[in-house]
Amino acid sequence: MAEKITKREIDYSKWYLDIIKVAELAEHSDVKGCMVIKPYGFAIWEKIKDQLDKMFKETGHQNAYFPIFVPKSLFEAEEKNAEGFAKECAVVTHHRLMNDPENPGKLMVDPNAKLEEELVVRPTSEAIIWSTYKKWIQSYRDLPILINQWANVVRWEMRTRLFLRTAEFLWQEGHTAHATKAEAIAETEQMNGIYAKFAEEFMAMPVFQGLKTESERFAGADETYCIEAMMQDGKALQAGTSHFLGQNFAKAFDVKFADKEGKQDYVWATSWGVSTRLMGALIMTHSDDLGLVLPPALAPIHVAIVPIYKGDDQLEEIKSKLGPIISELRSNGVAVKFDDDDNKRPGWKFAEYEAKGVPVRLAIGPRDLENGKIEIARRDTQEKNVIDLSDCVKEVSRLLEEIQTNLYQKALDFREKNIQMIDSYEEFKSKIENGGFFLAHWDGTAETEELVKKETKATIRCIPFEGDKEEGVCMVTGKPSKQRVIFAKAY
Amino acid sequence: MAEKITKREIDYSKWYLDIIKVAELAEHSDVKGCMVIKPYGFAIWEKIKDQLDKMFKETGHQNAYFPIFVPKSLFEAEEKNAEGFAKECAVVTHHRLMNDPENPGKLMVDPNAKLEEELVVRPTSEAIIWSTYKKWIQSYRDLPILINQWANVVRWEMRTRLFLRTAEFLWQEGHTAHATKAEAIAETEQMNGIYAKFAEEFMAMPVFQGLKTESERFAGADETYCIEAMMQDGKALQAGTSHFLGQNFAKAFDVKFADKEGKQDYVWATSWGVSTRLMGALIMTHSDDLGLVLPPALAPIHVAIVPIYKGDDQLEEIKSKLGPIISELRSNGVAVKFDDDDNKRPGWKFAEYEAKGVPVRLAIGPRDLENGKIEIARRDTQEKNVIDLSDCVKEVSRLLEEIQTNLYQKALDFREKNIQMIDSYEEFKSKIENGGFFLAHWDGTAETEELVKKETKATIRCIPFEGDKEEGVCMVTGKPSKQRVIFAKAY
Numbered sequence: 015m016a017e018k019i020t021k022r023e024i025d026y027s028k029w030y031l032d033i034i035k036v037a038e039l040a041e042h043s044d045v046k047g048c049m050v051i052k053p054y055g056f057a058i059w060e061k062i063k064d065q066l067d068k069m070f071k072e073t074g075h076q077n078a079y080f081p082i083f084v085p086k087s088l089f090e091a092e093e094k095n096a097e098g099f100a101k102e103c104a105v106v107t108h109h110r111l112m113n114d115p116e117n118p119g120k121l122m123v124d125p126n127a128k129l130e131e132e133l134v135v136r137p138t139s140e141a142i143i144w145s146t147y148k149k150w151i152q153s154y155r156d157l158p159i160l161i162n163q164w165a166n167v168v169r170w171e172m173r174t175r176l177f178l179r180t181a182e183f184l185w186q187e188g189h190t191a192h193a194t195k196a197e198a199i200a201e202t203e204q205m206n207g208i209y210a211k212f213a214e215e216f217m218a219m220p221v222f223q224g225l226k227t228e229s230e231r232f233a234g235a236d237e238t239y240c241i242e243a244m245m246q247d248g249k250a251l252q253a254g255t256s257h258f259l260g261q262n263f264a265k266a267f268d269v270k271f272a273d274k275e276g277k278q279d280y281v282w283a284t285s286w287g288v289s290t291r292l293m294g295a296l297i298m299t300h301s302d303d304l305g306l307v308l309p310p311a312l313a314p315i316h317v318a319i320v321p322i323y324k325g326d327d328q329l330e331e332i333k334s335k336l337g338p339i340i341s342e343l344r345s346n347g348v349a350v351k352f353d354d355d356d357n358k359r360p361g362w363k364f365a366e367y368e369a370k371g372v373p374v375r376l377a378i379g380p381r382d383l384e385n386g387k388i389e390i391a392r393r394d395t396q397e398k399n400v401i402d403l404s405d406c407v408k409e410v411s412r413l414l415e416e417i418q419t420n421l422y423q424k425a426l427d428f429r430e431k432n433i434q435m436i437d438s439y440e441e442f443k444s445k446i447e448n449g450g451f452f453l454a455h456w457d458g459t460a461e462t463e464e465l466v467k468k469e470t471k472a473t474i475r476c477i478p479f480e481g482d483k484e485e486g487v488c489m490v491t492g493k494p495s496k497q498r499v500i501f502a503k504a505y
Numbered sequence: 506m507a508e509k510i511t512k513r514e515i516d517y518s519k520w521y522l523d524i525i526k527v528a529e530l531a532e533h534s535d536v537k538g539c540m541v542i543k544p545y546g547f548a549i550w551e552k553i554k555d556q557l558d559k560m561f562k563e564t565g566h567q568n569a570y571f572p573i574f575v576p577k578s579l580f581e582a583e584e585k586n587a588e589g590f591a592k593e594c595a596v597v598t599h600h601r602l603m604n605d606p607e608n609p610g611k612l613m614v615d616p617n618a619k620l621e622e623e624l625v626v627r628p629t630s631e632a633i634i635w636s637t638y639k640k641w642i643q644s645y646r647d648l649p650i651l652i653n654q655w656a657n658v659v660r661w662e663m664r665t666r667l668f669l670r671t672a673e674f675l676w677q678e679g680h681t682a683h684a685t686k687a688e689a690i691a692e693t694e695q696m697n698g699i700y701a702k703f704a705e706e707f708m709a710m711p712v713f714q715g716l717k718t719e720s721e722r723f724a725g726a727d728e729t730y731c732i733e734a735m736m737q738d739g740k741a742l743q744a745g746t747s748h749f750l751g752q753n754f755a756k757a758f759d760v761k762f763a764d765k766e767g768k769q770d771y772v773w774a775t776s777w778g779v780s781t782r783l784m785g786a787l788i789m790t791h792s793d794d795l796g797l798v799l800p801p802a803l804a805p806i807h808v809a810i811v812p813i814y815k816g817d818d819q820l821e822e823i824k825s826k827l828g829p830i831i832s833e834l835r836s837n838g839v840a841v842k843f844d845d846d847d848n849k850r851p852g853w854k855f856a857e858y859e860a861k862g863v864p865v866r867l868a869i870g871p872r873d874l875e876n877g878k879i880e881i882a883r884r885d886t887q888e889k890n891v892i893d894l895s896d897c898v899k900e901v902s903r904l905l906e907e908i909q910t911n912l913y914q915k916a917l918d919f920r921e922k923n924i925q926m927i928d929s930y931e932e933f934k935s936k937i938e939n940g941g942f943f944l945a946h947w948d949g950t951a952e953t954e955e956l957v958k959k960e961t962k963a964t965i966r967c968i969p970f971e972g973d974k975e976e977g978v979c980m981v982t983g984k985p986s987k988q989r990v991i992f993a994k995a996y
Contacts, residue, residue, distance in 0.1 A: 044579060044636050045624065048572035053652060056569045078547045081539035082573075082626075082657055082673055083595075086602070088535060090612045100602040104574075105614055106626065107598045109661040111577070111591040121581045123596055123623055132614055133536065135573075135597065135626070145535050155848065161544065166573055166657065170600040182573055357646065 019369075021303045026247045031176065033297055036369040037306040040176050040293075047174040047181030054370060055293065057314035059184065062292055063164065065216055065311075066186065069208050075160045075188060080142050082166070083133035088141045092266035095140060098233020102170040104135040104181075135168040140234060140285055143189045144263040151191060151281055153272045158201075159191040167289075177294035178251075178505050185289035191281045193271065195260075198282035199237075202258040205286040206239035209254035217292070218309035218421035219243050219299045220429055221253060222500060224476030229460050232285075236260035242475045242500065244429045245298040248449020250475045250502035253295050256286035294505070300394075300421050306371030307394055309421050310414040316349045317410055318367040322360050322379035329354060332378055335403070342407045348414070368393060373417050374410055394420055435498065439466075439489045442501070446470045451502045453481070455495035457488035466490060466501065475500045510860075512794045517738045522667065524788055527860040528797040531667050531784075538665040538672030545861060546784065548805035550675065553783055554655065556707055556802075557677065560699050566651045566679060571633050573657070574624035579632045583757035586631060589724020593661040595626040595672075626659040631725060631776055634680045635754040642682060642772055644763045649692070650682040658780075668785035669742075669996050676780035682772045684762065686751075689773035690728075693749040696777040697730035700745035708783070709800035709912035710734050710790045711920055712744060713991060715967030720951050723776075727751035733966045733991065735920045736789040739940020741966045741993040744786050747777035785996070791885075791912050797862030798885055800912050801905040807840045808901055809858040813851050813870035820845060823869055826894070833898045839905070859884060864908050865901055885911055926989065930980045933992070937961045942993045944972070946986035948979035957981060957992065966991045 018036055020028040034040055039055030042048075051059065067077070083106065090096045110127030114120040136142065143161075150156060164186045174180050188205060192198040206223055213221045221241035231238040235257035243253050264270070264280035271281055300307040310316055319340070321332040336352070343350050351372075353363055360377065367375050377389040388406055391398040394417050401409050432450040436442050442452055456462060456474065467473050476499070483497045509527055511519040525531055530546030533539075542550065558568070574597065581587045601618030605611040627633065634652075641647060655677045665671050679696060683689040697714055704712045712732040722729040726748035734744050755761070755771035762772055791798040801807055810831070812823040827843070834841050842863075844854055851868065858866050868880040879897055882889040885908050892900050924942040927933050933943055947953060947965065958964050967990070974988045 041637075041640075043572045043633065045572045045574045045576055045633070048574060050572065050637050051570040053567035053569045057567070059570075060568065076544035076548065077551065078544045079542040079550075079675065081534045081536040081541065082659070083536045083539060085536055086612060089602075090610070093610060096602075096612060100604075100612055103600065103602050104597045104624070105599040105602065106595045107614065108596040109594065111580075111587075111594050111596065111625070113591075119581070119584060121577060121587060121591055123598065133595070134602070142534065142536070146541050149532075168573070184570065 019303055019305060022246065029303070030294075030298060033301050033306055034176050037371060039297070039306075042176070045181075047171055049176055049180050049182075051184075051290070054314065058296070058308070058312055059290060059293060061312045061314060062216075063186075066208075066212055066288065067164075069212060070162050070186075070188065073204065073208065075162045075190075077163060078161045079163055079165070080139055080146060082136055084136050084139070084142045086132045086134060088145050089134045091141060091145075092234050092263055094262070095138075095234030099137040099169070103137060104168045104170055106133040106135065136165070137167055137169045138285075138287075139163070139165070139167075139187055140189065140259070140263050140283075141267075144267040144269060144283070147189075147191055147281070148267050148269045151269055151271050154193050154274055157191055157193045157271060157281065158197065160188075160201075161190065162186055162188040175294075177290055177297070180290075183290045185287050187285060187287040190284045191264075191269070192284070193273065193282070195282050198284050199258050202237070202239055202256045202284045202286070205284070206241065206254070206256035209241050209256065209286075209288060213241055213243065213253055213295075214422065216309065216311040217296055217299065218311070218418055218425060219253070219295060220422065220426045222476060222478045222480065224478040224500070226255075226476060227460070227463060227474045227499075229463055230473065232257045234259060234262050236262065240476050243295055243299065244432060244451060244502075245295070245505065246428065247298075248432050248451075248502070250451065250500075250504040251291075251295050251298070252475070252504065253292060254286070254288040257284060259283035259285060299425050301371065304396075305369030307421070308371035308373060310373045310418050313371065313373050314349060315351045315367075315370070315372045316414055317343065317351070317374045317376060318363070318372045319350065319352045319376045319378070320360050320363045320367075321352070321354055322377060324380075328380050331380070332383060335383055336378065339403070339406050343410060346407070346411060348410060374413055376406070376410075392417055394424075437486075437489055442489060443470055446472050446501070446503065449503060451475070451500050453498040454489045454501055455486040455497075456499050457491050457493035457495055462488060462490050470503075472501045472503050475502050475504060510794055510796060513737065520794070521785075521789060524792050524797055525667050528862060530788070530797075533667070536672075538662055540667055540671050540673075542675075542781070545805065549787070549799070549803055550781060550784060552803045552805060553707075554677075557699075557703055557779065558655075560703060561653050561677075561679065564695065564699065566653045566681075568654060569652045570654055570656070571630055571637060573627055575627050575630075575633045577623045577625060579636050580625045582632060582636075583725050583754055585753070586629075586725030590628040590660070594628060595659045595661055597624040597626065627656070628658055628660045629776075629778075630654070630656070630658075630678055631680065631750070631754050631774075632758075635758040635760060635774070638680075638682055638772070639758050639760045642760055642762050645684045645765055648682055648684045648762060648772065649688065651679075651692075652681065653677055653679040666785075668781055668788070671781075674781045676778050678776060678778040681775045682755075682760070683775070684764065684773070686773050689775050690749055693728070693730055693747045693775045693777070696775070697732065697745070697747035700732045700747065700777075700779060704732055704734065704744055704786075705913065707800065707802040708787055708790065709802070709909055709916060710744070710786060711913065711917045713967060713969045713971065715969040715991070717746075717967060718951070718954060718965045718990075720954055721964065723748045725750060725753050727753065731967050734786055734790065735923060735942055735993075736786070736996065737919065738789075739923050739942075739993075741942065741991075741995040742782075742786050742789065743966070743995065744783060745777070745779040748775060750774035750776060790916050792862065795887075796860030798912070799862035799864060801864045801909050804862065804864050805840060806842045806858075806861075806863045807905055808834065808842070808865045808867060809854070809863045810841065810843045810867045810869070811851050811854045811858075812843070812845055813868060815871075819871050822871070822874060826874055827869070830894070830897050834901060837898070837902060839901060865904055867897070867901075883908055885915075928977075928980055933980060934961055937963050937992070937994065940994060942966070942991050944989040945980045945992055946977040946988075947990050948982050948984035948986055953979060953981050961994075963992045963994050966993050966995060
């Protein structure tokens, strides 16, 4: 199996697609730009979803569901938002097909079934949700509204790439409504913080939290918070965003509330989302030339056990010996796959679990059994050890924790190695070619940002929260700068 | 709150909508025919979803995700299926909006962004899935494929009704592929059985399992299995269907496999689904004129606790006394809501939890506290008792079990009372007006079925599996009949 994977240093993009293929995560569909998420890929997404859902609920959010369609008149109500998404909309114009009189057996759009008003397939749901919130909000007693939805959205992308950029993708979108600006900003920050926590603790992926510049903001937001991660090619990946929407949508949809004194004011809003794009981030943060590497916290299978045997007697012996161990592992919350598929050789299975990024693999044959031993292999470092069967449960638990920590540390070390302060634009231009993050001073203007983008394809990923806030001068124009920002090429 | 609910005997349809409104389950959206599922309604749907998902996984199914769009050429491939859904399709024809030059600030469909091929928003996913399975299946080793997806689908319904019939709805659709006809039929039966088990054990809703007649079959199926439930107005509700698709989709998409001997054959298929329609079934099976009634197995809140107090001291005393009880309940898996919202009076809270169908309500005031007592009220029978605080945990658990059982028994008794054998078509015509299920002989022809439907609006809900299979003569034509079938008016 391993031979099908292009090496990262040969062709990073092809490597990425090869990993998705050999690990059976997803594939292109017969619909331009849309993907099929295969069972193993979807199982990882379910782990991501379940954990995030838990974190949202723990912070007081509830799930709900809003329509997939947005009538054009609602879609265009918040002008900046509409402008931002109008160019990439799937538009429903008819509600019926009919038999094509000129092509028996074929169908055509029924011209008599044209909709009075076109429907946009949601690229994001602020419009449809705020037209609903208008009915729900009269007074401060109706606030805050803390709602999330798990949904599919469609943005008509021309150049697509599995998980990273697809016409249809799955995501969650939180949409909250508040009585005060301060509360809405606190919510925006809280949710960006939850994304960072999730990325670091579960995906084992270090991220920078920060603010987007005006030109990189969500269309319709007053401020966009984000988490940015570094991939193994040194490029940045925006892994989640949380938007302070000010009163923009409340004004567009005329959503006012009466405060305790009866004074009317527009409602304050936030929205925040992460998507199946996280799958791309996960793949590119940890995987290697042998296949996918998964942090245990998000692995659908923690431990694959491959018995090596001849004949049913030996298999039965292995089974009876491992039975109690497997039960104990499972009752500890470890997802175990015991693979006694007769049609595949052990070597084939080893390669398969390696390709699929299963964190720990156990192998046991008749001689091991005799000696009370079992082979334990970890996916991240490829290390193998033979241990006492009686230590197996303890060692698996220890290893799963260690792998989780190690993956995070490795990714953090990589990021440290590939981030640098830079003050010369000339130096920047020569270095940015090879990827990496650059902490540089910037004069705060969209013009300079645009120039850098045009000349180097690098963008300002964020104005980071962490690190020193020393002032300086813009590396491009020499004008004053309040703090360094992160420049990088990005996905 | 209760006064807002129309009584069932006055106007059953209005009662249904009132329940949805007072229990805050869902509402109409600004998109014709599409609903907004509100947080409390969605929480019930999540309970339904989680339980079914568990049952699917326990029977070897995995989740995956396929595109929302079906290109017209794939949609029309299986002719019967296409014919069945063509009349109610949302069709995407364009992929961009542009500024309307004649209406500043408004958008219009960009005529230059017409798609080469129209995309149908999936009304069901057989077509897109079988065009994918074609790539996955070469040999018997690739079978069976046991996949489910949780998704939204769109069917352009003209007359919609919250949960029961909406243009967009949420559902799960299982799509399996098998090497033999027998295996596919066994799968179809297994999944219908799982639906029946779920309906009875979790929804507390008795159902008949049976086969649909040819004219009521899913478009593209060789056989449709179903579960049919009786609502409180005596009408039937089809709550789930499981289809044996034969080789129809394999032939339409040319999906063949090589068996162990290398012989090529078309793959056998099934598909099966339940939807947010189950919410409608749940509401109409148990609720009463005071509001929603929920079986504990699907209730987001099992127990609501209303403290009755004056001042913070009394509240603190109640809290400190109930703290350990609440902890113990929660650790037993009981979902507890302790409602000390200061803005609402106890009476208001009682009415609210009644309207929302919370199975058990506890109320405690200073005098109860003094006496070591607490009031416990069950939603289903409206019974109230004052019990010892020390018995509270035990009594809540007992009551939750009893309510689950009682609701099922009550629904079963109702069904027994409203089902009858009938042999005279004249009698049938006079009785069917008042609802109920009628076990009658039928000659097996679509003509007779159609005639009955035209004259009485009743349809054959299913050819039931249970009950005697005695032969007889058709109540309409007097021709021979193999067994009685169930006639009823239906949602």
